[in-house]
Amino acid sequence: MLKGKSLIDPMDFSKEELEEIFALADKIIENPREYAHAADGKILATLFYEPSTRTRFSFEAAMLRLGGKVIGFSEPNSTSVSKGETIADTIRIVSCYADIVAMRHPKEGAPKIASMYSEIPVINAGDGGHQHPTQTLTDLLTISKIKGKLSNLTIGMCGDLKFGRTVHSLIKALSRYENNKIILISPDELKVPDYIKKGILDKNNIEYEEVKRIEDVIESLDVLYMTRVQKERFFNEEDYIRLKDSYILDKNKLSKAKDDMIILHPLPRVNEISYDIDSDKRACYFKQAKFGMYVRMALMAKLMGVL
Amino acid sequence: MLKGKSLIDPMDFSKEELEEIFALADKIIENPREYAHAADGKILATLFYEPSTRTRFSFEAAMLRLGGKVIGFSEPNSTSVSKGETIADTIRIVSCYADIVAMRHPKEGAPKIASMYSEIPVINAGDGGHQHPTQTLTDLLTISKIKGKLSNLTIGMCGDLKFGRTVHSLIKALSRYENNKIILISPDELKVPDYIKKGILDKNNIEYEEVKRIEDVIESLDVLYMTRVQKERFFNEEDYIRLKDSYILDKNKLSKAKDDMIILHPLPRVNEISYDIDSDKRACYFKQAKFGMYVRMALMAKLMGVL
Amino acid sequence: MLKGKSLIDPMDFSKEELEEIFALADKIIENPREYAHAADGKILATLFYEPSTRTRFSFEAAMLRLGGKVIGFSEPNSTSVSKGETIADTIRIVSCYADIVAMRHPKEGAPKIASMYSEIPVINAGDGGHQHPTQTLTDLLTISKIKGKLSNLTIGMCGDLKFGRTVHSLIKALSRYENNKIILISPDELKVPDYIKKGILDKNNIEYEEVKRIEDVIESLDVLYMTRVQKERFFNEEDYIRLKDSYILDKNKLSKAKDDMIILHPLPRVNEISYDIDSDKRACYFKQAKFGMYVRMALMAKLMGVL
Numbered sequence: 001m002l003k004g005k006s007l008i009d010p011m012d013f014s015k016e017e018l019e020e021i022f023a024l025a026d027k028i029i030e031n032p033r034e035y036a037h038a039a040d041g042k043i044l045a046t047l048f049y050e051p052s053t054r055t056r057f058s059f060e061a062a063m064l065r066l067g068g069k070v071i072g073f074s075e076p077n078s079t080s081v082s083k084g085e086t087i088a089d090t091i092r093i094v095s096c097y098a099d100i101v102a103m104r105h106p107k108e109g110a111p112k113i114a115s116m117y118s119e120i121p122v123i124n125a126g127d128g129g130h131q132h133p134t135q136t137l138t139d140l141l142t143i144s145k146i147k148g149k150l151s152n153l154t155i156g157m158c159g160d161l162k163f164g165r166t167v168h169s170l171i172k173a174l175s176r177y178e179n180n181k182i183i184l185i186s187p188d189e190l191k192v193p194d195y196i197k198k199g200i201l202d203k204n205n206i207e208y209e210e211v212k213r214i215e216d217v218i219e220s221l222d223v224l225y226m227t228r229v230q231k232e233r234f235f236n237e238e239d240y241i242r243l244k245d246s247y248i249l250d251k252n253k254l255s256k257a258k259d260d261m262i263i264l265h266p267l268p269r270v271n272e273i274s275y276d277i278d279s280d281k282r283a284c285y286f287k288q289a290k291f292g293m294y295v296r297m298a299l300m301a302k303l304m305g306v307l
Numbered sequence: 308m309l310k311g312k313s314l315i316d317p318m319d320f321s322k323e324e325l326e327e328i329f330a331l332a333d334k335i336i337e338n339p340r341e342y343a344h345a346a347d348g349k350i351l352a353t354l355f356y357e358p359s360t361r362t363r364f365s366f367e368a369a370m371l372r373l374g375g376k377v378i379g380f381s382e383p384n385s386t387s388v389s390k391g392e393t394i395a396d397t398i399r400i401v402s403c404y405a406d407i408v409a410m411r412h413p414k415e416g417a418p419k420i421a422s423m424y425s426e427i428p429v430i431n432a433g434d435g436g437h438q439h440p441t442q443t444l445t446d447l448l449t450i451s452k453i454k455g456k457l458s459n460l461t462i463g464m465c466g467d468l469k470f471g472r473t474v475h476s477l478i479k480a481l482s483r484y485e486n487n488k489i490i491l492i493s494p495d496e497l498k499v500p501d502y503i504k505k506g507i508l509d510k511n512n513i514e515y516e517e518v519k520r521i522e523d524v525i526e527s528l529d530v531l532y533m534t535r536v537q538k539e540r541f542f543n544e545e546d547y548i549r550l551k552d553s554y555i556l557d558k559n560k561l562s563k564a565k566d567d568m569i570i571l572h573p574l575p576r577v578n579e580i581s582y583d584i585d586s587d588k589r590a591c592y593f594k595q596a597k598f599g600m601y602v603r604m605a606l607m608a609k610l611m612g613v614l
Numbered sequence: 615m616l617k618g619k620s621l622i623d624p625m626d627f628s629k630e631e632l633e634e635i636f637a638l639a640d641k642i643i644e645n646p647r648e649y650a651h652a653a654d655g656k657i658l659a660t661l662f663y664e665p666s667t668r669t670r671f672s673f674e675a676a677m678l679r680l681g682g683k684v685i686g687f688s689e690p691n692s693t694s695v696s697k698g699e700t701i702a703d704t705i706r707i708v709s710c711y712a713d714i715v716a717m718r719h720p721k722e723g724a725p726k727i728a729s730m731y732s733e734i735p736v737i738n739a740g741d742g743g744h745q746h747p748t749q750t751l752t753d754l755l756t757i758s759k760i761k762g763k764l765s766n767l768t769i770g771m772c773g774d775l776k777f778g779r780t781v782h783s784l785i786k787a788l789s790r791y792e793n794n795k796i797i798l799i800s801p802d803e804l805k806v807p808d809y810i811k812k813g814i815l816d817k818n819n820i821e822y823e824e825v826k827r828i829e830d831v832i833e834s835l836d837v838l839y840m841t842r843v844q845k846e847r848f849f850n851e852e853d854y855i856r857l858k859d860s861y862i863l864d865k866n867k868l869s870k871a872k873d874d875m876i877i878l879h880p881l882p883r884v885n886e887i888s889y890d891i892d893s894d895k896r897a898c899y900f901k902q903a904k905f906g907m908y909v910r911m912a913l914m915a916k917l918m919g920v921l
Contacts, residue, residue, distance in 0.1 A: 061711035097368035404675035
């Protein structure tokens with residue numbers, strides 16, 4: 001039973017609970033009109049203590065497409081935080097007005113605290129560099145929908161694997177499924193931290209490999225998950241210039257990939273995927289954004305208990 | 308008939324008109340689903356020239372829960388004010404788009420001016436330190452709902468009674484009901500101004516008393532209305548340190564109160580009510596926030612003439 | 615067929631397409647309730663990269679009055695632009711969530727680029743000093759509704775005719791109708807540019823005249839279209855002081871006008887129309903704002919293909 005629960009950490013739900021959400025998302029994708037009034041009379045509060053237009057739009061469109069309505073703010077300065085109110089008080093008041101909350105906050109743990117005092121479900125829409133569980137749900141649904149499975153896959157993750165929270169969460173999530181192989185593609189400076197390698201991959205007996213160049217491994221991949229590589233994360237300019245091209249996906253590198261490999265990206269991209277790849281059938285990142293809306297529809301419907 | 312009227316000052320409506328609003332609020336609280344389409348097709352414009360998330364959420368949730376919709380802004384800089392347009396012109400244009408307006412403005416009197424030029428009802432959602440009539444409606448409905456009456460009560464008001472507009476409005480409003488006794492609890496620096504004492508309390512033969520410490524009077528109270536005491540309002544640091552604890556409600560002070568006393572607060576609170584009181588059944592300030600939404604539903608429905 | 619089209623330039627649509635929109639607007643004005651669910655389940659995204667409350671309200675109220683819903687932002691800083699995303703990527707993601715977009719952007723051409731990458735109709739809600747096509751539609755509908763025709767009219771345009779994009783667009787639009795005479799009323803510094811006079815008026819054999827004072831021509835006008843004259847546009851203070859009164863419409867100047875002349879203004883006004891004219895039956899600028907909402911309802915319904 002998901003009704004009444006909050007979603008703070010991508011691992012909060014069991015595989016079975018995720019299956020329940022994905023199954024509903026699947027039905028909504030098949031026949032969205034049938035769900036256009038599922039949340040009639042319900043209100044989502046989007047509490048965005050830092051701006052994130054894309055994520056906010058996804059939540060709001062999801063609620064509206066279920067027939068619900070939205071109140072919210074998208075900037076910290078339009079809130080009562082400046083008057084010294086605690087998160088605990090804020091969420092209790094919002095609980096008076098809304099039926100579910102999506103909270104984005106620059107401080108790690110803020111949505112967790114909110115969920116402890118809330119009378120309604122709280123969804124973590126990103127807390128600092130910490131967690132962004134609906135992105136993980138989006139990633140899993142997208143892989144599952146397009147590849148037809150979440151196991152027996154070779155998944156490349158490319159870019160900033162040190163600070164990228166979406167990558168860490170996706171590794172954790174995939175480690176619950178069988179027989180996946182994970183290829184970690186990054187410069188030395190941006191490798192996956194040890195607590196992920198030892199604490200998650202080794203502990204769950206997940207096969208993995210660390211490499212430095214997309215071109216060396218792309219032919220083996222079923223999924224290529226791209227992320228941004230930010231210049232300021234490198235120790236020196238020289239390394240950055242030497243390495244950066246290895247983390248940009250272009251037509252040349254893509255030419256070696258399997259015909260049914262899929263390219264994902266949490267977006268926004270800056271230049272790490274060339275624009276001429278957008279029309280390639282393997283480019284699934286905009287489709288992924290759409291699945292993000294559907295999975296949020298399913299998630300909110302389940303947490304509110306309306307479906 | 309409330310249809311078409313504006314609400315600018317808490318005393319704009321007669322006791323009978325307030326009764327009409329409270330009676331409707333009561334019905335909505337009993338059976339909210341029955342009113343979920345009362346304002347179908349109607350639009351509320353929230354014109355917030357200064358941010359006040361809590362008040363805005365309350366109005367917006369109220370309209371949405373009546374089946375209506377919302378347009379608005381929550382910050383002054385996103386408006387046309389910077390282009391030099393008058394309030395009169397702004398409200399006439401908004402009258403083209405919306406069916407009712409809730410206006411928050413840092414300048415006293417701005418909502419009054421708006422109501423003079425508007426073709427649709429204008430509700431003052433707070434104008435500077437001046438008026439905030441829907442807070443008064445909220446306070447009255449809360450007392451009436453929980454205590455079952457608005458007369459024959461001993462009501463303590465504690466904190467900054469000099470600048471607190473909610474306190475002044477509540478005193479005015481309560482002075483229309485019979486046989487109430489008002490206990491004013493504040494430091495000398497923050498006592499209720501003479502124009503309230505002479506112009507309202509004395510004039511209406513309301514019994515009242517001025518004291519300096521909660522603990523001296525709490526046992527006699529039916530209602531304790533708490534407000535914030537801001538350090539910067541004191542003349543000197545010494546006085547503040549000496550006095551501040553007398554204006555913080557804690558378990559110890561509360562232990563002397565009647566079993567059915569209710570604690571109200573317009574919120575946000577900072578530290579004037581200890582958090583460990585929140586679970587006490589006498590703590591009614593979050594319930595009060597919820598009543599605030601219901602009374603705004605009733606108010607808007609009446610002013611739009613849909614109920 | 616307008617379904618699926620974007621509106622970027624006021625001249626994008628043929629006269630016949632405009633007629634189709636105006637005919638629908640007409641029906642909506644006659645019986646708005648009949649259209650209250652025409653866009654049920656549809657979502658408008660208002661992407662306002664610069665604030666324009668009036669235009670945003672008009673679009674949002676239009677969508678809500680068709681039964682649709684709205685997501686959006688009203689300020690550039692709450693967007694993902696700061697993360698370096700292109701307009702092309704932004705619009706492709708918004709295409710996942712919404713059914714139609716209204717975009718306001720400080721840079722000329724931004725809505726055009728958006729429309730090239732969008733999977734849903736894009737409406738230019740103003741791009742810098744460039745185009746503002748829904749204002750032109752508003753102006754045309756207003757003239758057509760009140761005067762009963764868009765031809766055989768003598769139309770005065772007054773104020774800043776050099777930089778005023780609404781005036782340029784209206785000239786272009788009116789040049790497609792027969793037998794209109796256009797009177798251009800402005801100081802030398804703010805005359806209509808040559809590319810409009812030669813490229814539009816002369817080319818289409820439109821009779822026109824350039825004058826400096828409202829009072830010299832007002833008696834001949836069927837329509838007087840007022841715009842703001844900004845002090846900073848003058849070359850020197852002396853000229854400004856000498857000329858400014860000629861561009862302020864007051865009761866005295868209006869006394870010479872025909873009884874059925876109509877006064878329009880794209881709003882906001884500052885002081886170029888005296889407030890004591892507002893109650894004159896010839897003052898149609900607030901009515902114009904209302905028609906602006908109706909024409910946007912018709913436009914969006916046609917572009918989404920729901921009517």
